[in-house]
Amino acid sequence: xxxxxxxxxxxxxxxxxxxxxxxxxxxxxxxxxxxxxxxxxxxxxxxxxxxxxxxxxxxxxxxxxxxxxxxxxxxxxxxxxxxxxxxxxxxxxxxxxxxxxxxxxxxxxxxxxxxxxxxxxxxxxxxxxxxxxxxxxxxxxxxxxxxxxxxxxxxxxxxxxxxxxxxxxxxxxxxxxxxxxxxxxxxxxxxxxxxxxxxxxxxxxxxxxxxxxxxxxxxxxxxxxxxxxxxxxxxxxxxxxxxxxxxxxxxxxxxxxxxxxxxxxxxxxxxxxxxxxxxxxxxxxxxxxxxxxxxxxxxxxxxxxxxxxxxxxxxxxxxxxxxxxxxxxxxxxxxxxxxxxxxxxxxxxxxxxxxxxxxxxxxxxxxxxxxxxxxxxxxxxxxxxxxxxxxxxxxxxxxxxxxxxxxxxxxxxxxxxxxxxxxxxxxxxxxxxxxxxxxxxxxxxxxxxxxxxxxxxxxxxxxxxxxxxxxxxxxxxxxxxxxxxxxxxxxxxxxxxxxxxxxxxxxxxxxxxxxxxxxxxxxxxxxxxxxxxxxxxxxxxxxxxxxxx
Numbered sequence: 283x284x285x286x287x288x289x290x291x292x293x294x295x296x297x298x299x300x301x302x303x304x305x306x307x308x309x310x311x312x313x314x315x316x317x318x319x320x321x322x323x324x325x326x327x328x329x330x331x332x333x334x335x336x337x338x339x340x341x342x343x344x345x346x347x348x349x350x351x352x353x354x355x356x357x358x359x360x361x362x363x364x365x366x367x368x369x370x371x372x373x374x375x376x377x378x379x380x381x382x383x384x385x386x387x388x389x390x391x392x393x394x395x396x397x398x399x400x401x402x403x404x405x406x407x408x409x410x411x412x413x414x415x416x417x418x419x420x421x422x423x424x425x426x427x428x429x430x431x432x433x434x435x436x437x438x439x440x441x442x443x444x445x446x447x448x449x450x451x452x453x454x455x456x457x458x459x460x461x462x463x464x465x466x467x468x469x470x471x472x473x474x475x476x477x478x479x480x481x482x483x484x485x486x487x488x489x490x491x492x493x494x495x496x497x498x499x500x501x502x503x504x505x506x507x508x509x510x511x512x513x514x515x516x517x518x519x520x521x522x523x524x525x526x527x528x529x530x531x532x533x534x535x536x537x538x539x540x541x542x543x544x545x546x547x548x549x550x551x552x553x554x555x556x557x558x559x560x561x562x563x564x565x566x567x568x569x570x571x572x573x574x575x576x577x578x579x580x581x582x583x584x585x586x587x588x589x590x591x592x593x594x595x596x597x598x599x600x601x602x603x604x605x606x607x608x609x610x611x612x613x614x615x616x617x618x619x620x621x622x623x624x625x626x627x628x629x630x631x632x633x634x635x636x637x638x639x640x641x642x643x644x645x646x647x648x649x650x651x652x653x654x655x656x657x658x659x660x661x662x663x664x665x666x667x668x669x670x671x672x673x674x675x676x677x678x679x680x681x682x683x684x685x686x687x688x689x690x691x692x693x694x695x696x697x698x699x700x701x702x703x704x705x706x707x708x709x710x711x712x713x714x715x716x717x718x719x720x721x722x723x724x725x726x727x728x729x730x731x732x733x734x735x736x737x738x739x740x741x742x743x744x745x746x747x748x749x750x751x752x753x754x755x756x757x758x759x760x761x762x763x764x765x766x767x768x769x770x771x772x773x774x775x776x777x778x779x780x781x782x783x784x785x786x787x788x789x790x791x792x793x794x795x796x797x798x799x800x801x802x803x804x805x806x807x808x809x810x811x812x813x814x815x816x817x818x819x820x821x822x823x824x825x826x827x828x829x830x831x
Contacts (some may be wrong), residue, residue, distance in 0.1 A: 283589045284408065286319070295598070303327050305816065317341040317601050320375065324368040328375075330654050335607045341601040344379035345403075346372070349389055349512030351768050354505075364766040364772040365433065373768070380604035381597045382438060385514040386535055392512070405514050406590040407523035407581050411489045417496035417525065424453070424564050427460045427497040427526070435505045438551075442503050443469035445556035450475040453564060459499065493524040498570060499563050504531040506551065509676055515539045518546065519585055520578030524571035528572045529559045543569075545577045611784040618783050619657040620650060620703075621676040623667045623695065637787075640682055640706060642771055645764060649775035656779060664691060673698045677786040685710050692723040693720070701728035701785035703778050707755050714741050717750065723776075728785050730778050735769065753778055 283298060290297035298311050302323060305311070312318065320328065320336055320342065330651035335342055350363040350372060362368075376382055384400045393400040419425075426449075427444070446459050450473055459470070460477045470476045482488040502517035504510045515535040521528035522545065530536035532548040542548040547563070549555040562568045577681050622643065622679050643660075649656045659676060661667040667679075679699040681692045696702050704720075706713045717731050729750035733741055737752035745752070755774045756767075764770030 284499045285406075285587070285594050286393075286460065288591060289594060294595070302331065303494050312338075312340070317343060317598060319343045319345060322344045322348065322381070323375065324363065324371045325422060326367060326371060326652055326654060329371045332375060332378060333609070333612055336607045337612065341381075341604060342375075342379045343381045343597055343601050344375040345383040346375075346389070347385040347514055348662070349386075349392060349509050351392060352508040352512065353809050354435075354509060355763070360583075366765055366770065367776060369768045370773060370776045376566070378607060380601045380607075383593075383597060386512045387538070388508060388512040396687065397480070398558045401600075403593055404585060404589065405516075405517040405519065406585050406587050408489075408587045409485055409523060409582055410587070412493045412524065415490060415494050417494060419496035419498070421501065422456070424499065425460060425495070426457060426501065426560065427492070428501045429460075429462055429492065429520070438503055439467060439504050440469060440801070441553050442501065442552045442556060443467055444720070445560065448553070448557050449475055449560050449564070452561075457564065460495075489520070489524070492520070497524070497526050500526040500528040501556075501560075501561065502528055502530045502536065503551070503556070504533070504536070511535065517732065518577070519581055522574075522581040523585075525574045525578045527563055527573040528577065531554070532698065544624070545580055546572065546573055561820055601681050609787065613746070613784060613786055615655055617657055617785055618786050619659050619676045620659045620779060620782075621667065621670070621679045622646065622658060623664065623679055623681055624660070624662050625664065625681060625691045626684065642682060642708075644679065644772035646775050648765065649772045649779060652777060653776060656783075660818070664695065667695065667698075668772060674700060677701065678703050678782040681705065682708075682746065683716075684708050689716055696720070696727060696729070701730075701782050702731045703732070703782060705732040707732050707734050707757055713737060717741060717745060720750070728782070729740045730781060732774060732778065752780065 286299075289295045290766060298307075298315070300308055302308070302313055302320075303325070312331075312335065318340055320332070322345070331640070347448075348363075351369055352643050353360045353364055355361055355364060360503065371394050374391050374396040379398065382393050382398040382400040383403050385403050385405055387402070390400045424558070426446070432701055447470060449468075450459060452455055454474055458475050458477050460469075460479055462481055464478070465471075466473070466476050482491050500517065500521040500537045502521070504513075511534045514537050518528060518530065518536060518540055519830075528546040529562070530540060530546050530548055532542075534551055537548055540546045540548060547559045549559045563573075620831055628662075647658060649744055650656045661670070667673070673679075677693065678701040680703045681688075681695070683689050683692050683704055689709075693702060694700075706716065709716070714737075720729065729739075731750050731751060732753045732755055735754040735756040738752055742752050753774050755771055756769045764772055767773060783798060
């Protein structure tokens with residue numbers, strides 16, 4: 283908000299700041315604007331908003347600084363963000379946003395995998411926040427700061443607090459260790475030198491109070507995981523901007539932005555390494571001062587607020603020039619229905635055999651329940667589906683095909699619907715011949731095939747693109763946590779359902795465009811089979827009394 287607010291004050295943009303789901307003025311704001319900036323949005327309501335904006339031709343900038351796809355499931359916040367439908371929303375923002383802004387190399391890599399051309403953002407520290415404030419330093423005590431209010435990882439903090447406890451015991455009365463928590467962690471309870479600070483509301487106020495406190499050493503440990511490597515070097519910017527000598531974990535986002543011994547100390551993840559680094563800065567004031575000054579100079583040169591403003595100007599210009607997105611695949615349906623057809627036989631027969639519903643049907647229900655305006659219509663057997671009053675009322679029919687008998691039943695039913703989703707991921711046999719057979723026999727029917735991830739590359743390279751769309755799922759690796767995976771069944775089903783909403787019952791224009799896009803293939807087929815058609819026409823003529831030859 284700070285850089286966009288600054289651009290607005292300078293008259294370069296007109297700005298309205300809103301909470302996406304809590305503003306009564308949001309609808310009018312969206313009509314008013316040319317560009318919409320989303321920040322870390324990941325809810326289904328945000329997805330609906332994104333679709334509507336792209337339909338209206340608005341430009342979208344997506345700004346995200348956390349890798350929710352790879353966040354460890356070790357906290358309630360992680361579990362919340364790793365739900366498959368939120369990962370789906372993030373993927374769609376990567377795919378459809380006109381500009382994607384990320385803050386680490388790993389996030390840039392993730393965005394590219396999802397089809398984006400991201401802009402890497404260095405981020406900034408606003409040095410003006412510390413102007414006119416004089417740090418209060420003490421000659422009799424070294425003040426060490428660990429400025430975080432959350433528990434990042436129990437093993438990490440046990441390592442850090444063990445090192446801190448050793449330092450406080452060795453330098454009793456000479457060192458203070460500052461935390462921003464209501465109570466000391468178990469490892470440091472009753473330890474002399476632990477200072478608990480009250481949380482400061484507002485980031486600007488926190489930076490001012492942090493700078494004024496005059497800390498000598500700052501600690502920034504991390505966990506060597508893909509999620510942590512996707513973060514920004516936030517603590518380096520804060521420590522450097524406040525003139526504090528920092529100690530950092532020796533992996534990204536710090537190892538790729540800090541020179542060891544110059545802008546800070548880079549240490550390995552062990553009690554001994556952290557104890558040694560703190561002891562070194564305590565006993566070498568010249569080194570401590572040199573690191574603090576070098577870091578502050580680096581921040582003042584390369585992480586400026588003006589650089590951030592220029593980055594936003596560049597993103598805005600790029601968004602304005604971006605070509606409009608093709609949203610013709612997204613019809614204006616008030617409701618869209620997916621028929622699920624059980625191919626295994628009658629419900630009473632299954633019950634007699636002791637069979638239960640396939641676990642994948644539960645994943646399909648979960649996927650459909652989190653998408654807007656999607657309805658699931660289950661048919662317990664083939665007879666129920668054949669007796670439905672209007673099979674064309676369903677945008678797609680979904681089939682679980684696990685063996686040859688179910689495949690034969692599926693083939694007989696495919697032509698009855700607008701499109702078909704065929705799950706072959708647990709088929710007992712070779713999948714490629716089946717898909718080839720279906721692709722040749724049902725030309726023009728939109729079909730999606732869900733296959734095992736290991737087989738997907740071979741199938742995709744061996745098929746004509748008109749045979750159907752291939753989706754890959756990894757049923758083995760993600761069976762334990764499918765609801766929190768971007769490659770498990772719920773996530774793949776969500777993608778497939780969204781792909782098929784263009785084939786709904788009122789999609790005449792879409793179906794016509796699909797026919798025209800394949801017209802060349804129809805012509806080629808006619809040229810190949812016209813002699814057979816001519817012969818058939820002649821035979822029909824004879825059958826009805828024609829006697830000329």
